[in-house]
Structure formats: structure tokens, C-alpha cells
Amino acid sequence: MAVLPFLNLSGDPAKEFFSDGVSEELLNDLANARNLRVAARTSSFAFKGKNEDIRKIAHALNVRSVLEGSGWRSRARLPPKRQHQAALLFRLRPVPVLGGARPL
Numbered sequence: 016m017a018v019l020p021f022l023n024l025s026g027d028p029a030k031e032f033f034s035d036g037v038s039e040e041l042l043n044d045l046a047n048a049r050n051l052r053v054a055a056r057t058s059s060f061a062f063k064g065k066n067e068d069i070r071k072i073a074h075a076l077n078v079r080s081v082l083e084g085s086g087w088r089s090r091a092r093l094p095p096k097r098q099h100q101a102a103l104l105f106r107l108r109p110v111p112v113l114g115g116a117r118p119l
Contacts, residue, residue, distance in 0.1 A: 016045065016051060016052065016053050016054070016078050016079070016080040016081070016082065017053070017054040017058070017059045017072065017073065017076045017078045017080070017081050017082070018038055018041050018042040018045065018053065018054075018059055018081075018082045019038070019059055019062055019063075019072070019081060019082065019083045019084075020034065020035055020038045020059070020060050020062070020063040021034040021035070021037055021038045021083070021084040021085055021086050022034060022084070022085035022086075023085075023086065024085045024086065025086075033086060034085070034086045035060075037084075037086055038059075038060075038084075039056060041082065042056055042059065045082075052078075054076040054077075054078055058076055059076065069081055069083070
């Protein structure tokens with residue numbers, strides 16, 4: 016499996032760290048799961064900002080599933096106790112194996 020860098024939908028480039036951080040945390044947690052092989056962060060993050068076909072990414076990383084997502088943070092018009100709101104959207108996409116890809 017691979018965890019791709021999440022897209023920053025906040026509209027603020029300064030908040031890119033939020034999306035990257037969520038991606039890294041998920042990748043680290045999944046990498047610690049038994050019987051789950053996860054592509055390295057360096058390999059997955061090489062696709063950051065690239066609009067590649069998900070099947071090609073899976074083939075390049077030699078994985079059968081890809082987790083991708085997006086996130087944003089907002090402080091606008093929220094009560095003080097809820098000023099640090101975050102939203103995350105993600106999906107796990109099983110990818111058909113292309114010719115030459117080794118099944119797990």
C-alpha cells in the first residue's frame with residue numbers, strides 16, 4: 016500500500032504542513048501494522064503535486080492499494096473553544112495490477 020501526500024485545500028500555501036503531517040502520520044501508523052507492507056515516505060512523496068494516473072503510481076511503487084486524500088484547516092467564525100477545526104477527506108483505492116507488477 017502507498018499513502019500519497021494529501022492535497023491542501025485550504026487555499027493557503029502556508030498550511031501545506033497540515034496536509035503533509037496528516038499523510039505522514041497515517042503512513043507511519045500503517046507502516047507499524049502487522050502484515051501490511053507500506054511504501055516508504057520518500058517514494059510516496061515523490062508524487063506530490065503530480066497529476067499521474069493512480070495505476071501508474073501503484074505500479075511504480077509496486078503496491079496494490081493507494082490511499083489519497085485532502086485536508087484543510089479553518090479558524091473562520093467559530094466559537095473560541097472550536098477555533099482549531101480540521102476536515103479530512105480520504106479514500107483507499109485498490110488498484111488493478113498492471114503487467115509486470117508483482118502481487119503481494
